[in-house]
Amino acid sequence: MIQYYQKQGQDFQNYAAKNKEIYTHNKPFPHIVIDNYFSEEVLDSLLEEFPGPESNVWHSSNQESVQIKLRSNWENNAQVPKHTYEMINFLNSGDVLRSLSELTGIEGLIADPYLTGGGLNCILPGGQLAVHADGNWHDLMKVHRRVNLILFLNKKWQTEWNGQLEFWDEKLENCEKKIDPIFNRIVVFTTHDYTFHGHPAPLMCPPGESRKSLIMYYYTSYPRPPEQTSSSGVHRAEWKITHDGGEYKPLG
Numbered sequence: 268m269i270q271y272y273q274k275q276g277q278d279f280q281n282y283a284a285k286n287k288e289i290y291t292h293n294k295p296f297p298h299i300v301i302d303n304y305f306s307e308e309v310l311d312s313l314l315e316e317f318p319g320p321e322s323n324v325w326h327s328s329n330q331e332s333v334q335i336k337l338r339s340n341w342e343n344n345a346q347v348p349k350h351t352y353e354m355i356n357f358l359n360s361g362d363v364l365r366s367l368s369e370l371t372g373i374e375g376l377i378a379d380p381y382l383t384g385g386g387l388n389c390i391l392p393g394g395q396l397a398v399h400a401d402g403n404w405h406d407l408m409k410v411h412r413r414v415n416l417i418l419f420l421n422k423k424w425q426t427e428w429n430g431q432l433e434f435w436d437e438k439l440e441n442c443e444k445k446i447d448p449i450f451n452r453i454v455v456f457t458t459h460d461y462t463f464h465g466h467p468a469p470l471m472c473p474p475g476e477s478r479k480s481l482i483m484y485y486y487t488s489y490p491r492p493p494e495q496t497s498s499s500g501v502h503r504a505e506w507k508i509t510h511d512g513g514e515y516k517p518l519g
């Protein structure tokens with residue numbers, strides 16, 4: 268497994284060098300979609316150990332129209348499933364941090380070994396995540412949130428189940444991109460006060476199915492540029508738009 272991730276680390280450095288222009292210029296804000304980067308076997312091993320909805324590792328959010336989801340709330344390494352632990356170590360490694368800095372143009376990215384907010388996510392039928400700007404600060408490490416990486420783990424996903432990751436323009440007038448949360452798809456995007464995203468439409472997948480992902484957050488010790496900042500202070504997620512009864516609706 269070590270050799271596998273060593274090779275993946277080298278591949279990611281090459282990928283980042285070749286794709287940084289694409290990342291920077293993608294609309295509505297810098298991002299990239301990477302398909303089939305990992306081997307199917309490795310991701311199958313994550314799926315096999317993915318906790319069921321009844322597991323006690325989940326922290327459950329249940330705010331209607333805002334966020335209805337499960338997020339892993341591990342208190343120590345022993346609670347993290349083995350293959351997921353190896354994957355997280357890789358995604359928090361120097362190879363990946365160097366590559367993400369090259370890809371995004373954001374120097375000196377820092378991982379979050381505490382997995383505050385990051386980790387496994389599971390959305391059940393009816394679940395949703397309103398379009399939002401992310402919180403901007405890590406309370407414990409006292410660093411600034413800069414980049415999100417999502418690895419989707421959903422085989423046989425159907426577009427009509429909803430659950431697409433939506434990217435909105437900075438005026439919140441239009442959804443400019445929808446990304447299906449399919450198996451072995453990575454989405455990397457810059458996060459700041461105007462990179463609005465979510466999956467606001469309630470999930471329509473059948474009972475027994477769910478929208479599964481592993482989410483990693485990355486930080487810098489120095490602040491975001493002023494043009495990425497809407498307010499001077501620390502803030503949590505800022506909820507903007509939900510989707511209810513087939514229509515987008517503003518929040519707040």
Ligand SMILES: [Fe+2]
Pocket residue numbers: 399400401464
């Ligand atoms: Fe977010």
